[in-house]
Amino acid sequence: MSDLEKDPAEVVCDGAGAEGPVQELLEPRQVVLGRTTKVRRLLPNKDRRMVGAWCFADHYGPDDLTARVDSYDVPGERGMVVPPHPHTSLQTVSWLIEGEIEHRDSAGSHAMVRPGELNIMTSGPGIAHSEISPPSAPPMLHGVQLWVALPESARNTVPPAFNAYADLPVLELDGARAKVMVGTVGGVTSPAPAYTPLVGADVTIEPGRTVAVPLTPEFEYAVLVVDGEVSAGQVAPGFGEMAYFGTGRDAIELTAGAEGARFVLLGGEPFDEQLVMWWNFIGRTHEEVVAARNDWMASVEAGGSSRFPAVLGYDGAPLPAPPLPGTRLKPRPRAR
Template identity: 65%
Template structure:
């Protein structure tokens, strides 16, 4: 997915890792993508810019695509409508809970993104892609769009690629399961490519259960609730809310047993676990580009605009099969973009 903000602010990628028993609530902010989609953006966050190499987390839906749009949109049906746009220095991770999205990219990939199937696109030095809701697909759209920052050696050496995994491994627990997108959970490992120590999983926890989830103490983590209500320590999270966990833990209790003054029927919880070794490199993150300097971003933007004018170039080919114009880059800010480390 693109960052479709027309005046994107420079993102300070990186924040100091917090040790031991830190629990930090990450407040989402609403962002309108284009004319048809509103998301809850959890990363970058004013309090925490990255979790491991995860540098961008958008959660959207559930949206009824059969309904008319509301006040923040133009007239017409809902749905994902993201024209061809570029990426550099990152991986995009698409994960759906409901619905279908059609993916096309400049290396010739054409795939339907479906619930429970991992779609991971590695940009290397440059790739372009489009994402559009399937016109005759399911009426509900609900999912996450995630970015992973590539380390410097990988962004320069790894070629652009798209990988789709329709049968991911599952770690099972008493009253819970974890579908492993990237990395390992409880000894169960995903086949998806990762270029730093990283983990991503979709957790489903039954009503009335507490999952003692094993963790890697060298990793920092985030937990994003996408359905139900979850208790972690003294925090209770609801739909679209996220908590940051510092390093140093070997496990964490995730509980669906919520104490309230009103007696309610218990419900299960679905949440995303994102984690990894704290990312040490200094980054510049602007619009859909991740680089290491202001010059990196200026060059990437110029190369994308040149590709639009020429119908493709050596860095950014056009997206075959997409019926419409690519997305032009916004203007650069007046001030120089500066690389940021993990410490503010």
């Protein structure tokens, strides 16, 4: 998924990790994605830019694709339309709750993203991909798009790749069920590739129940609510909000509202490398991001390149990169 803000801000994370348990409510900001989709962006947030290696989190929908009337509609287009765009030094994690999205990438992958099935794309030094709602897609679209920063040890050596998992392991709790997308929760481990200690899970809690979700004390954690409402101590994130809990816990008690709750649990060891994020690129320096943009624009003009090959099968032009900012990066911490 692409960050399509017309003037994307540069973000530098200095690697300072969380220290102990906290409770913070992170509110989203609305961003236009592609030509037709609006999303709620939770990460990077003005107060908290990372959770472990998770560095980007968008929550979109539920949208009725048969009744789009907002100002972003484009005649003849239905649902998500994100043309080929690049990524560097990251993994994209696609998780659908409702709907269907067609994925194509420059590594030659072609797959349908469906609810409950994990799709994870590893960029290595560079990959391009497109995402669209096919004509046969169900009428509702609802999901989350996540990015994971690759560490220095992997970001330029791991080749571009796409992995899909239709069957993921499930942790059964008293009053809750957690499908483990990445990493390990309560002894249940996902087969998905991860290059830093990381956790991602889709958790559903029965109406009114209080559940102790097992955690790893060395990890920092957050929950993104995609249905209903949960409460934990002094925070009660509702639909489309995120609560951040820091480190130092072996479990956290979460209580669902009267209608039940569903949330995405994100966690990981605090990421200790400095990152520079701009548009769809992650690097370590301003110069590195500039080089990635130049390589992408050369690929757009040439119809593909060694770093960013063409996305075969997509009918349309790739996305040009927005103009670079006129100033150099200024480091900012992981949290305000």
